[in-house]
Amino acid sequence: MGCQNMTGFVDLYSEGGTFLHRIDARVKIVAVLFLSVLAFLLSNVYSLTLLLAFIFILLFLARASLSRTWFALRFVIRFMVLIVVLWPIFDPSGTPVWATFGPVKITEPAVWRGVTSAVRVGCLACVWYILMFTTSQRDLVRALVKMGLRFDFGLALAISLRFLPTFSATIDSIKDAERARGMELDKGSLLKRSRNYVAILVPTIVSALRSADTLSLALHSRAYGARADRTYLREPKMRRQDAAALSVVIALLVVPVFFKFVLGVPL
Amino acid sequence: MIPCPTADEGPIAAMRNVDFSYDDGTEALHSVTLDVWRGEHIALVGGNGSGKTTIAKLLNGLLRPSRGHVLVKGNDAAKESVAALSRTVGYAFQNPDHQLFCSTVAEEVLFGPKNLGFADAKAVEKADRALSLMSIGHLKDKAPLSLSLGDRRRVSVASVIAMDPEVLVLDEPSTGLDAGEAAELMRALDGLNQEGKTIILITHEMRLVAEHSERVLVMAHGHVVLDCRTRVAFSEPEALHESGLIPPAAIQLAHRLSDFGVSPEVLTVDELAEEVAKVWGARI
Amino acid sequence: MESQAESEPSPVASPEPAKFVSPKTVALYGILAALTAAITIASYLPFSPTKGYFNLGDSMVFFSALAFGCRAGAICGGVGSAAADVLLGAGVYAPVTLVAKGGEGFVAGLISRSGRGKNWAVVLGIAAGGALMITTYFMAEWLFLDVGFGKALAEVPINVAQVALGGTIGAGLTHLIRKSYPSLLKG
Numbered sequence: 147m148g149c150q151n152m153t154g155f156v157d158l159y160s161e162g163g164t165f166l167h168r169i170d171a172r173v174k175i176v177a178v179l180f181l182s183v184l185a186f187l188l189s190n191v192y193s194l195t196l197l198l199a200f201i202f203i204l205l206f207l208a209r210a211s212l213s214r215t216w217f218a219l220r221f222v223i224r225f226m227v228l229i230v231v232l233w234p235i236f237d238p239s240g241t242p243v244w245a246t247f248g249p250v251k252i253t254e255p256a257v258w259r260g261v262t263s264a265v266r267v268g269c270l271a272c273v274w275y276i277l278m279f280t281t282s283q284r285d286l287v288r289a290l291v292k293m294g295l296r297f298d299f300g301l302a303l304a305i306s307l308r309f310l311p312t313f314s315a316t317i318d319s320i321k322d323a324e325r326a327r328g329m330e331l332d333k334g335s336l337l338k339r340s341r342n343y344v345a346i347l348v349p350t351i352v353s354a355l356r357s358a359d360t361l362s363l364a365l366h367s368r369a370y371g372a373r374a375d376r377t378y379l380r381e382p383k384m385r386r387q388d389a390a391a392l393s394v395v396i397a398l399l400v401v402p403v404f405f406k407f408v409l410g411v412p413l
Numbered sequence: 414m415i416p417c418p419t420a421d422e423g424p425i426a427a428m429r430n431v432d433f434s435y436d437d438g439t440e441a442l443h444s445v446t447l448d449v450w451r452g453e454h455i456a457l458v459g460g461n462g463s464g465k466t467t468i469a470k471l472l473n474g475l476l477r478p479s480r481g482h483v484l485v486k487g488n489d490a491a492k493e494s495v496a497a498l499s500r501t502v503g504y505a506f507q508n509p510d511h512q513l514f515c516s517t518v519a520e521e522v523l524f525g526p527k528n529l530g531f532a533d534a535k536a537v538e539k540a541d542r543a544l545s546l547m548s549i550g551h552l553k554d555k556a557p558l559s560l561s562l563g564d565r566r567r568v569s570v571a572s573v574i575a576m577d578p579e580v581l582v583l584d585e586p587s588t589g590l591d592a593g594e595a596a597e598l599m600r601a602l603d604g605l606n607q608e609g610k611t612i613i614l615i616t617h618e619m620r621l622v623a624e625h626s627e628r629v630l631v632m633a634h635g636h637v638v639l640d641c642r643t644r645v646a647f648s649e650p651e652a653l654h655e656s657g658l659i660p661p662a663a664i665q666l667a668h669r670l671s672d673f674g675v676s677p678e679v680l681t682v683d684e685l686a687e688e689v690a691k692v693w694g695a696r697i
Numbered sequence: 698m699e700s701q702a703e704s705e706p707s708p709v710a711s712p713e714p715a716k717f718v719s720p721k722t723v724a725l726y727g728i729l730a731a732l733t734a735a736i737t738i739a740s741y742l743p744f745s746p747t748k749g750y751f752n753l754g755d756s757m758v759f760f761s762a763l764a765f766g767c768r769a770g771a772i773c774g775g776v777g778s779a780a781a782d783v784l785l786g787a788g789v790y791a792p793v794t795l796v797a798k799g800g801e802g803f804v805a806g807l808i809s810r811s812g813r814g815k816n817w818a819v820v821l822g823i824a825a826g827g828a829l830m831i832t833t834y835f836m837a838e839w840l841f842l843d844v845g846f847g848k849a850l851a852e853v854p855i856n857v858a859q860v861a862l863g864g865t866i867g868a869g870l871t872h873l874i875r876k877s878y879p880s881l882l883k884g
Binding site: 305 | 717718719720721723724725726727728729730731732734735736738739740753756757760776777780783784785786787788789791842843844845846847848850851862865866869870873874878881882
């Protein structure tokens with residue numbers, strides 16, 4: 147079942163002591179952005195594969211459990227397979243033609259374009275896991291606020307991440323309660339199943355909106371909004387190793403860009 | 414009275430060497446074996462996280478044992494769907510809000526019997542009976558989740574009673590009820606028990622256990638540590654203490670007074686008063 | 698007057714009073730986004746009623762928009778759905794989802810509110826919001842992520858089904874909750 151516990155809640159993060167866990171979350175966010183940009187700029191399938199390999203090495207260093215990695219990769223692999231299969235069918239351009247099925251022509255360049263795109267999507271998808279496997283939600287929200295997200299929006303985000311597992315557990319418990327009363331959730335037509343779903347959603351939403359009421363009173367009573375220059379107790383600080391990591395990340399983007407666009411190396 | 418097992422009828426529900434672990438690795442039950450006989454009034458007690466709710470969910474198929482067997486009416490529950498098992502074992506959830514979703518109380522209580530395929534007239538009859546048993550007939554047209562906690566609790570219990578299961582499992586049904594409401598709920602359950610329904614009450618309130626249940630199952634760390642008649646369980650409070658359970662005041666007082674000749678085998682305030690009156694020869 | 702002002706020294710009074718949104722809004726938006734993410738995830742997992750073919754998160758996007766307006770629809774729909782993408786391991790889609798689902802909630806809320814929640818306005822709002830969402834995903838996949846015309850096109854029928862089901866459920870939920878629990882929707 148991987149990272150999905152008894153409540154059906156999904157959290158890719160697991161605690162750990164690797165250097166990826168210790169690096170400032172802001173550096174990791176910048177790394178995700180830069181590596182994504184790099185994936186878009188590269189157009190050569192070999193250099194993209196190299197980038198994917200690099201990302202996998204980082205994932206390996208993050209020491210995520212196999213089940214967690216597999217849970218995340220299932221989605222990526224499905225995307226990639228679909229791209230490789232569907233691309234040549236809709237792109238008949240180029241020669242040589244490998245095969246012809248009625249109106250559909252499978253050409254070699256189209257297949258390569260499909261593979262290139264699939265590897266790029268693989269990079270774009272997997273680079274997120276470096277961040278998600280190694281950064282707790284709390285650190286993520288703080289980093290975003292430090293990077294300029296308004297404190298109140300950050301608070302709303304933190305609230306929603308805090309309540310996500312609660313609501314997942316509520317949904318599971320409601321599902322059980324409906325089943326205990328003889329409802330068969332996953333039987334019948336799609337429409338009937340959706341109707342069954344409403345039976346789960348109503349109590350979930352009503353109890354959630356009630357908690358929103360209580361929560362807003364709690365925020366009021368704890369002087370939310372009294373000062374605009376509010377800070378966190380544990381402010382994230384850039385340390386020397388964070389600065390070093392940041393320069394590596396910048397180099398990772400700048401060096402290939404230099405080779406490709408200045409020296410004209412076909413990367 | 415605890416009904417005696419007869420040759421022609423086995424236990425209505427039973428567990429044989431059942432182990433259960435949740436997906437995240439939490440081991441909830443270790444080798445639990447127990448029999449539930451038709452017409453019993455059982456209290457399932459123990460600290461939080463001792464496995465009470467897990468037992469309840471195993472009995473109606475919401476959870477499936479990791480090892481061992483759950484038998485309902487002599488058949489292996491593994492082969493039955495939750496919907497099929499819910500005809501025999503009804504389960505009222507701990508949090509009433511998790512099972513209320515219809516727009517009126519009447520629809521809510523009808524939902525179960527309709528799912529089980531009762532004809533309309535029969536379903537309405539069962540629903541009405543459940544409503545009047547829980548004395549919430551007057552709330553029929555209200556939206557369930559807009560009611561007070563006590564009333565929501567009663568609607569959720571009524572919606573399970575309406576399915577007319579032979580075994581009723583109630584998960585902490587008295588939480589959030591005031592003393593009067595709780596007493597009324599327990600009277601209704603005792604009435605159903607008199608009619609032959611099996612009641613399994615999961616609770617932290619030892620007074621309700623002492624006053625209403627005939628048999629006590631004490632859970633601790635996933636084991637059944639005590640399974641006996643209520644009177645016996647409370648006459649040796651050490652086992653209860655080990656599981657973090659404290660007998661009700663009347664029973665504690667009786668134990669303190671046992672040096673003065675008061676029998677410690679009392680369960681209720683009334684019985685204690687009688688004992689004290691007998692010993693001191695005065696009428697109270 | 699002056700003495701009155703002096704009689705209220707407040708240690709927490711800020712030199713610069715916070716221009717935050719009200720606590721009620723913070724709480725409500727946080728909760729709605731969490732609900733959207735939770736329902737998206739719950740309906741996407743393989744053992745859900747939809748067996749993982751698609752998710753019913755749109756029902757919550759539409760509910761937020763119809764019940765609380767375009768701003769709630771945009772923020773909760775966008776953020777909640779994007780968070781679900783990230784948590785489910787589809788982080789590559791998160792930026793697209795933020796725009797697509799946010800836009801969907803915004804348009805649905807805007808149109809249904811300007812039509813005063815009449816039936817035609819709700820249907821039009823869901824259709825327009827849904828169309829925007831489907832177009833955004835298609836264009837983003839085809840042109841931005843460059844996954845190929847075929848893969849981008851393959852998503853369209855799935856998204857149409859999501860909008861149809863999600864819209865029906867979302868509108869139904871709004872109606873049901875407004876009827877049975879009107880006090881919850883004041884905000």
